[in-house]
Amino acid sequence: MHPDVTVDLESLDATLSTVEKVLDLEELRRRIDELEMQASDPDLWNDQDHAQKVTSELSYAQAELRRVTELRQRLDDLPVLYELAEAEEGADRTAALADADGERVTLRTDIEAMEVTTMLAGEYDPRDALVNIRSGAGGVDAADWAQMLMRMYIRWAEQHGFGVEVYDTSYAEEAGIKSATFTIKAPYMYGKLSVEQGTHRLVRISPFDNQGRRQTSFAEVEVLPVVDTTDHIDVNENDLRVDVYRSSGPGGQSVNTTDSAVRLTHIPTGIVVTCQNEKSQLQNKAAAMRVLQAKLLERKRQEERAEMDALKGDGGSSWGNQMRSYVLHPYQMVKDLRTNLEDNNPNNVLDGALDKFIDAGIRWRMANADA
Incomplete structure (x- = not known):
């Protein structure tokens, strides 16, 4: 040889x-x-x-x-x-x-x-991942972009045989979604997908603009670890306001004849979560409670992190808000702004080919952990 x-x-x-x-x-x-x-x-x-x-x-x-x-x-x-x-x-x-x-x-x-x-050694890395996607600036294009991102992550999960459970989808009036909440269930999902958190930017010719102008849209991806019994995140019923309403689908069409959708408001923190994808009000409330507990756990972790950063005497490590750019026009490219990894086939990435971006993100996080 x-x-x-x-x-x-x-x-x-x-x-x-x-x-x-x-x-x-x-x-x-x-x-x-x-x-x-x-x-x-x-x-x-x-x-x-x-x-x-x-x-x-x-x-x-x-x-x-x-x-x-x-x-x-x-x-x-x-x-x-x-x-x-x-x-x-x-x-x-x-x-x-x-x-x-x-x-x-x-x-x-x-x-x-x-x-x-082997780099996923964080306390919460072995958990399932709770993913929240919210449309940002860009009107109907942003709502459509949020839905494209949701499809991208679900396609990625399905290609790997991971379980997906959608808790809530809030549809926008014309097209796309205002927000969505879903869980991807497999060991180490949080460890892997936590590097996807941040603002995702899309540049394309808007399919909703009759003059065919280029449009830039934004959507926010939030990734939380699913709460375990060992986390001791107890929610006092007296701190909750529970609203029930009728589930709705795209265009405001009723998809349910009973008031089964549930909105939980955690009064002390102002956190609001909704769930409307289960069949019964009881199931929706249980799912909404899991999302609320995950958000409260994240809040607790951020407070602890802020205390540690204060003790270290710095502002903490900032990931930067905008983390990836997807350009469909005037050229074709997906670029991660942290790792500088590029892919010239955005359609492939949007169809779930995310592994190399996730792997590069984990390596980047590892390299910058002590920076």
Whole structure:
């Protein structure tokens, strides 16, 4: 093998060995055995929430083990691929070496993507993610943009087999949405999607402008960790104002004949949450309460962070408000303003191809954690 190839394979081996060490494969296998025993308990589904948590964690752990085992097998196979290629002659040798080089490049990308998972070590990183999207400046274009972003994240989740539960969608009058709240359910969702928080900017020819002018629209993405029983976020019923109303769909059409939608106002903080996507008022209230608890947890975390920043004697680390730009006209490009990562296929990104932006965001956060 060429010396450069040998050095590269040694580098890949070192990175993958670090990933295996951090994941602790022996402990991961033990945890899978434990979860499989729980999943086989016939009484498991008596508690739906607990059952879903167990099956979701089991599925994730099995996928992680399978993923890292396959990476190790592919890395072990690479020297054999090069040996077989070098045994060939002429054009066959050239083609075989090109195949081996291509596998080496792909393998590096896959190992580096796996390495990102090991960087999710924050207290709340293992949680499900609660995503809020709100349209910003830009009128009907912004409402349409907010809906495009919602579709982008849901498509990303579906492509990976992650569960999605939509709690609330507030439709705008002409097109798009004013806001939406949904949960993406899988281990480490908050850790991954928290780097998506911020203002997303769209530049395009407006489909709503009969003069075909270029329009810039903004939408805000907020990502919160889903509250766990260990968080002790208790909400006093006396601090709540509960309003019920009729759910509505696009254009104000009634999609429900009963007052099942619920709006909760937390009087001490002024936080307002709504939920109208469940079938009953009771289900909507429970879902709205989960969103409220997540917002109260985030408020508590921000207060603690502000105290720590005050103790450090600085203003804290600012992520900057505008974090990504999606340009559809006069050229095609998605650019992350923190990592400077670019993609010249915005339609692909808007269809859910987000992994490289999320991975780059996690690496950026890690690099800037102590800055």
